[in-house]
Amino acid sequence: MGKTVLILGGGMGGVVAANKLRAKLPAEHKIILIDRSQDHFFYPSLLWVLDGGRTPAQIVKRLDRLNRRGIIFRQAAVQKIDLAGKKVLAGGESFSYDYLVIALGAELNYAALPGLAPERSLFELSGILAAKEKLKTFTGGKVFVVVAGAPFRCPAAPYEAAMILNDIFRKKSIRDKVDLRLFTVEDQPMPVAGVKIGAAVRAMIEAQDIKYLPKYKLTSVDEAKKEIVFENGEKHNFDLLLIVPPHKAPDVIKEAGLLGETGWLPINANTLATKTPGVFAIGDITGVKLLNGKALPKAGVFAHFEAEVAAKRIAEEISGKIPTDSFKGGGSCFLEVGGGRAGLAFGDFYGVPDPKVTMLFPLKLWHWAKILFEKWWFWKWF
Ligand SMILES: Cc1cc2nc3c(=O)[nH]c(=O)nc-3n(C[C@H](O)[C@H](O)[C@H](O)COP(=O)(O)OP(=O)(O)OC[C@H]3O[C@@H](n4cnc5c(N)ncnc54)[C@H](O)[C@@H]3O)c2cc1C
Structure with a gap:
C-alpha cells in the first residue's frame, strides 16, 4: 500500500527533501509539502536586494510549481503536530x-527585544527594503549592524551585510561621512569555525574601516530617540540600523513536546531521526551539538545535505531496505566581501575534536560561483 510522507516547511530543507523523495519513490507513495507561504524564499540572495543586485521577485519561487513534479503542495499554517495520532493539523x-x-x-523572535520591529530586521525582506529606501537619500551618519542573539541563521550574514554597506557608501562617495559599526553578542565572528577563521573575518571587516564590537548584548531599541541600548549600559544613537533578531524554534514544536534543552529540536546528528520513529527533522529547527560543545550552525547548506540524507533513508525504509546513508557534517559557505568578491569557507563540522574549516581568499570567482549556485538552485528544485 502507498505511504504518505508529509514535509512541514518549504524552505531550503523542505524543497530538497520533497524533490529527492519524489525522485526515489514510485507514484503510489504520496509526497505532501506544507508551507504557510506560497513562496520559497532563497535567503542567500537576500542581501543582494540591499545593493540592487536582486529584486525581491528574483529571490523567490512559487511553491505550487512543485505540483508539476508530482509533489502535492498545500499552502497552510501548521497548527498542531500529533505524534501519537501520526497527523498534523494545518x-x-x-x-x-x-x-x-x-x-x-x-523563527525571528521580535518579542524578545523591546522596540524591535521587522522594518529593522536584516533577515526580513521588509527590513532590507526599508534600509534600501533610506539609503537612496542617505548622505552620512551612524550606521549599525547589530547581532542581537545567537544562534542565528548564516553566521556570516551580518559580516557580509556590513561589507556590502561599506561598498554602497564607497560607490556613493560618502564612505568618509559614515561611521559603520558591527555590534554583536558573540565574542568573535563565526565562532564555530574556530579562532583563526574568526580573526580572518574580523581583519576583513576592520580593513574596510568597519568597527567591530563583540560581546555587546542589545537590550532595547528606542525608535523615537533613534537609540539602541546595550546590557553594559552603553547607549548609541543611530541613523541607519539593521538588526539580526533573536531566533527561536516555532511554538508548534514546543507544543508537540519536541523541544530539547537547547531550545531546538534534538535529532540524531547522522540519521536526522528524532526520538519518535518515522519522524525526521532537518535544517535550522534542529539543535545538533558538536564534539566541542558548540552547535552546528544554522545554514542552508546543512538543511540541504540533511534533506538529502533524510529523504534517502525514508525512501529506503519504505522500499524495505536497511538505510545506510548518513549526514557527516560537511558544508561550505560563501562570504560576500563587497566589490563583487566573495570568500569561500568550507570544512568538516563534525571534525574531532573541533570542526576543521578552511577559508579561501576573497575572489570574483567565488562571487560568481554563488550566483551560479543560486541559478542552479532554482533550476534544480523548481
Ligand atoms: C540573509 C541571509 C543570508 C543567508 N545566506 C546563506 C548562505 O549564503 N548559505 C547558507 O548555507 N545559508 C544561508 N542562510 C541561511 C539559510 O537561509 C537557512 O539556514 C535555511 O533557509 C534553513 O533552511 P530550513 O529549511 O531549515 O528553513 P527555512 O528555509 O527557513 O524554511 C522554513 C519554512 O517553514 C515555513 N514555516 C515556518 N513555520 C511554519 C508554520 N507554522 N506553518 C507552515 N509553514 C511554516 C516557512 O514559511 C519556511 O518556508 C542565510 C540566511 C539569511 C537570513
Missing part, C-alpha cells in the same frame, strides 16, 4: 502521515 485540515519530515526553520 490550515484547519488534518493530514495523516506514515513519515514526517519537520523543516519549519527558525
Whole structure:
C-alpha cells in the first residue's frame, strides 16, 4: 500500500527533501509539502536586494510549481503536530502521515527585544527594503549592524551585510561621512569555525574601516530617540540600523513536546531521526551539538545535505531496505566581501575534536560561483 510522507516547511530543507523523495519513490507513495507561504524564499540572495543586485521577485519561487513534479503542495499554517495520532493539523485540515519530515526553520523572535520591529530586521525582506529606501537619500551618519542573539541563521550574514554597506557608501562617495559599526553578542565572528577563521573575518571587516564590537548584548531599541541600548549600559544613537533578531524554534514544536534543552529540536546528528520513529527533522529547527560543545550552525547548506540524507533513508525504509546513508557534517559557505568578491569557507563540522574549516581568499570567482549556485538552485528544485 502507498505511504504518505508529509514535509512541514518549504524552505531550503523542505524543497530538497520533497524533490529527492519524489525522485526515489514510485507514484503510489504520496509526497505532501506544507508551507504557510506560497513562496520559497532563497535567503542567500537576500542581501543582494540591499545593493540592487536582486529584486525581491528574483529571490523567490512559487511553491505550487512543485505540483508539476508530482509533489502535492498545500499552502497552510501548521497548527498542531500529533505524534501519537501520526497527523498534523494545518490550515484547519488534518493530514495523516506514515513519515514526517519537520523543516519549519527558525523563527525571528521580535518579542524578545523591546522596540524591535521587522522594518529593522536584516533577515526580513521588509527590513532590507526599508534600509534600501533610506539609503537612496542617505548622505552620512551612524550606521549599525547589530547581532542581537545567537544562534542565528548564516553566521556570516551580518559580516557580509556590513561589507556590502561599506561598498554602497564607497560607490556613493560618502564612505568618509559614515561611521559603520558591527555590534554583536558573540565574542568573535563565526565562532564555530574556530579562532583563526574568526580573526580572518574580523581583519576583513576592520580593513574596510568597519568597527567591530563583540560581546555587546542589545537590550532595547528606542525608535523615537533613534537609540539602541546595550546590557553594559552603553547607549548609541543611530541613523541607519539593521538588526539580526533573536531566533527561536516555532511554538508548534514546543507544543508537540519536541523541544530539547537547547531550545531546538534534538535529532540524531547522522540519521536526522528524532526520538519518535518515522519522524525526521532537518535544517535550522534542529539543535545538533558538536564534539566541542558548540552547535552546528544554522545554514542552508546543512538543511540541504540533511534533506538529502533524510529523504534517502525514508525512501529506503519504505522500499524495505536497511538505510545506510548518513549526514557527516560537511558544508561550505560563501562570504560576500563587497566589490563583487566573495570568500569561500568550507570544512568538516563534525571534525574531532573541533570542526576543521578552511577559508579561501576573497575572489570574483567565488562571487560568481554563488550566483551560479543560486541559478542552479532554482533550476534544480523548481
Ligand atoms: C540573509 C541571509 C543570508 C543567508 N545566506 C546563506 C548562505 O549564503 N548559505 C547558507 O548555507 N545559508 C544561508 N542562510 C541561511 C539559510 O537561509 C537557512 O539556514 C535555511 O533557509 C534553513 O533552511 P530550513 O529549511 O531549515 O528553513 P527555512 O528555509 O527557513 O524554511 C522554513 C519554512 O517553514 C515555513 N514555516 C515556518 N513555520 C511554519 C508554520 N507554522 N506553518 C507552515 N509553514 C511554516 C516557512 O514559511 C519556511 O518556508 C542565510 C540566511 C539569511 C537570513
